[in-house]
Amino acid sequence: xxxxxxxxxxxxxxxxxxxxxxxxxxxxxxxxxxxxxxxxxxxxxxxxxxxxxxxxxxxxxxxxxxxxxxxxxxxxxxxxxxxxxxxxxxxxxxxxxxxxxxxxxxxxxxxxxxxxxxxxxxxxxxxxxxxxxxxxxxxxxxxxxxxxxxxxxxx
Numbered sequence: 001x002x003x004x005x006x007x008x009x010x011x012x013x014x015x016x017x018x019x020x021x022x023x024x025x026x027x028x029x030x031x032x033x034x035x036x037x038x039x040x041x042x043x044x045x046x047x048x049x050x051x052x053x054x055x056x057x058x059x060x061x062x063x064x065x066x067x068x069x070x071x072x073x074x075x076x077x078x079x080x081x082x083x084x085x086x087x088x089x090x091x092x093x094x095x096x097x098x099x100x101x102x103x104x105x106x107x108x109x110x111x112x113x114x115x116x117x118x119x120x121x122x123x124x125x126x127x128x129x130x131x132x133x134x135x136x137x138x139x140x141x142x143x144x145x146x147x148x149x150x151x152x153x154x155x
Contacts (some may be wrong), residue, residue: 019118
């Protein structure tokens with residue numbers, strides 16, 4: 001079904017052919033949960049770099065895999081083992097995925113992708129699904145290594 005003009009649907013401008021564009025003045029964000037893991041996605045329009053004047057759409061994704069046990073909850077040896085395993089997994093992260101540790105000891109996995117234009121909702125979901133599937137082995141690894149699921153930290 002063709003539209004007479006572009007319309008706003010949620011945070012996206014949808015053109016007459018079904019192409020979606022995030023707003024230019026702020027990120028279009030959404031959150032999902034998969035296998036107990038909270039994942040955040042943000043789309044933004046980015047100006048062309050250097051000699052390229054074309055705008056592009058950037059998709060930034062973040063998964064919170066869990067939290068490293070505090071020294072009060074785990075022995076020093078067990079905690080060091082978890083940190084060593086995370087360092088090793090970070091070296092093995094596939095492609096553009098990066099694994100890191102936040103200041104509050106949350107284990108984070110990030111990825112940033114440039115999306116082909118025109119962007120459709122189907123293409124966006126395919127990109128997000130690719131990220132989710134790429135994170136899956138790290139969720140298993142984190143659980144096996146003693147990382148507490150997100151939201152399980154004792155305060």
